[in-house]
Amino acid sequence: MATKPEIVIASSNPNKIREFKEMLEPLGFTxxxxxxxxxxxxIDENGKTFEENATIKAQTVAQALQVPVLTDxxxxxxxxxxxxxxIYSARYAGDHDDEANNQKLLKRLQHADDRNAYFHTSLVVMKPTGEKLHVTGIVSGEILTEPRGENGFGYDPLFYVPTLQKTLAELTDDEKNQVSHRGRALEKLQQVLNDWW
Known part of the structure; x- marks a missing residue:
């Protein structure tokens, strides 16, 4: 029996890795x-766009490990x-300090009438040869004035999805995977990955 393809996720964020595993392991990937x-x-993320930064990460790790890499x-x-x-979302007010990032965002929006927002994900899969696959996902919503929910990370407690009448942090993992920017990008990836492989 052929061994299942292995993909390395170029992230050390346990929440992201869990989301990727939930979406890709059922397809038979390790x-x-x-x-x-x-x-x-x-990794020097010096790109000007989400896609550029994802590509830099994927390229660096794929070349170092000589295995296919998925990064977002x-x-x-x-x-x-x-x-x-x-592109500075994770280090907006301090490196990966969710609380400080959320406080800075709320302060910046203190007097704003328009609180519309969207999350964007660029996913890049790269083989050691440099062959690249890129997909995106977006979820639209608005920023609340105070956090709600315990099940998210990053800006999830402030990001309200009107169609669900909940923040991303109030959703279960399954619900979030169905509507989130990363979930939507992963769905697109699921559709094209086997053919590209």
Whole structure:
């Protein structure tokens, strides 16, 4: 029996890795993360877009490990504040400090009438040869004035989805996978990955 293809997720975020495993393992892929390896070079995310940053990460790790790599670059975009926090979402107020990031966002939106926002995900799968597959996903919503829900991370407790009348942090993992930007991008990836492979 042929061994299942292995994909390394270029992230050390346990929440993201869990979401990827839930979506891709049923397709027969073996999922590992960069936490399973020692020789990962430093990654300089100096791109100007989500796709550029995801590509930089994928390329660096695929070349270092000589295995196919899946990476994402995701972020929250709030048009009323010039698209902030955008590609700087994880380090908006401090490196991966969710609480500080949320507080800075609320402060920036203090006097805003327009609280519309969307989450964007760019997913890139890259083979060691440099062959690349790119898909995107978006979920639209609005930013609340205070957090709600316990089941999310990042900006999830502030991000309200009007059609569900809940924040992303009030959804179960299954519900979130169905509507989230990463879930939508992964659905597209599921449709094209086997053919591309």
């Amino acid at each position: 999922i590992k993360s960069i936490a399973d390896f020692d020789n990962i070079p430093a 670059d995701s972020g929250l975009v709030v048009p009323a504040i010039n698209g902030e926090p955008g």
